[in-house]
Amino acid sequence: MSNAPHTWPRLFVANQLIEEDFFELSLEQSRYLTQVMRLREGDYVRVFNGLDGDWKASLNQMGKGKKNGVILRTESRLRRQEAEPDLWLCAAPIKRNHFDFTVMKATELGVCVIQPIITSRTQVRDINIERARTIAIEAAEQSERLTIPEIREPVTLVSYIESWTNDRLAVLCAEYGDAQPIAQAFSGPLAQTRPKAAIFTGPEGGFAPDEMEKLRSLPEILPVRLGPRILRADTAALAALSCWQALCGDWPEKNDAPERV
Ligand code: SAM
Numbered sequence: 466m467s468n469a470p471h472t473w474p475r476l477f478v479a480n481q482l483i484e485e486d487f488f489e490l491s492l493e494q495s496r497y498l499t500q501v502m503r504l505r506e507g508d509y510v511r512v513f514n515g516l517d518g519d520w521k522a523s524l525n526q527m528g529k530g531k532k533n534g535v536i537l538r539t540e541s542r543l544r545r546q547e548a549e550p551d552l553w554l555c556a557a558p559i560k561r562n563h564f565d566f567t568v569m570k571a572t573e574l575g576v577c578v579i580q581p582i583i584t585s586r587t588q589v590r591d592i593n594i595e596r597a598r599t600i601a602i603e604a605a606e607q608s609e610r611l612t613i614p615e616i617r618e619p620v621t622l623v624s625y626i627e628s629w630t631n632d633r634l635a636v637l638c639a640e641y642g643d644a645q646p647i648a649q650a651f652s653g654p655l656a657q658t659r660p661k662a663a664i665f666t667g668p669e670g671g672f673a674p675d676e677m678e679k680l681r682s683l684p685e686i687l688p689v690r691l692g693p694r695i696l697r698a699d700t701a702a703l704a705a706l707s708c709w710q711a712l713c714g715d716w717p718e719k720n721d722a723p724e725r726v
Contacts, residue, residue: 470521473521475510476490476498476510477512477514477515477602477605480512481514483517484542486538487525488536489533489534489537490535490537491534492532498524505524506524509521510524510537511543512537515611515613516546518544518611522539522540523537525537544611546611549576549577550660552575552709552714553576553633554579554664554706557582557583557584557587557667557672558582558590559588559699560669563699564592565597567579568601568604570604570699572605572613573604573608574706574710577614577615578617580617580625580663581618582625583620583621584668586667588670592618601613601616629683631685633661634656634687635686635687636650636663636687636705636709638705639689640690643688644688644689645688645689645690646689646692647691647704647708648712650688651709655687656713659685665680666698691705
């Protein structure tokens with residue numbers, strides 16, 4: 466087995482992570498390590514729990530029988546816990562595979578909250594939160610992030626606007642009506658001085674005119690245009706999140722991947 470941590474499998478666990486501690490993995494994670502990754506006793510993995518950073522751990526005991534998972538032994542911390550930028554995605558649910566794709570990519574792009582917003586033209590109204598969370602965990606494991614985004618229960622746009630607390634900048638992806646080109650908007654004083662943001666994207670059919678008006682009436686709203694073409698909702702979300710991270714988020718700060726020891 467290679468000694469380079471970035472080659473070791475990385476798992477999200479619920480356990481507290483302290484030095485020289487032992488804990489049992491779920492049967493699913495145990496099967497993944499032993500049958501898919503073919504790891505054996507003494508081999509290394511990386512674990513994180515969203516609170517204690519990234520840790521090196523070794524396979525201490527293989528699962529006995531079908532009912533017991535692999536026992537891991539934590540060795541040392543590889544990376545301290547760091548928060549992701551305070552960036553939310555408020556997206557109208559779209560067809561399942563596109564929404565799954567949005568959750569996966571938004572996790573890689575560093576959002577900390579995904580808020581499904583039910584609008585008048587929303588066709589898909591129920592979201593399988595557990596499924597979305599599983600997709601987010603896998604994307605977090607792969608993208609070396611140290612947290613899992615919170616995936617909230619769907620709310621209607623109307624009630625969300627009524628309860629909006631204005632503690633963050635609202636960015637409206639507007640394919641029609643007044644809007645600034647996104648790079649110009651994110652280079653402007655409003656975006657550059659508000660570290661917390663929520664990006665709003667509409668459903669397949671777009672926001673209805675009355676919904677656009679309500680969104681535009683929010684105290685601090687920044688309508689942005691993502692170029693001259695009409696993008697699919699999932700593409701629009703990715704494009705807006707990438708622009709935010711590049712111009713206002715953590716891409717400028719962190720130009721190198723986590724320490725590859
Ligand atoms: N209303 C459109 C229609 O007529 O079918 C399409 C909506 S688009 C598929 C879904 C969402 O993506 C929109 O509500 C908007 O939030 C975002 N979007 C798509 N293209 C965009 C663009 N060029 N500029 C800004 N937002 C865009």
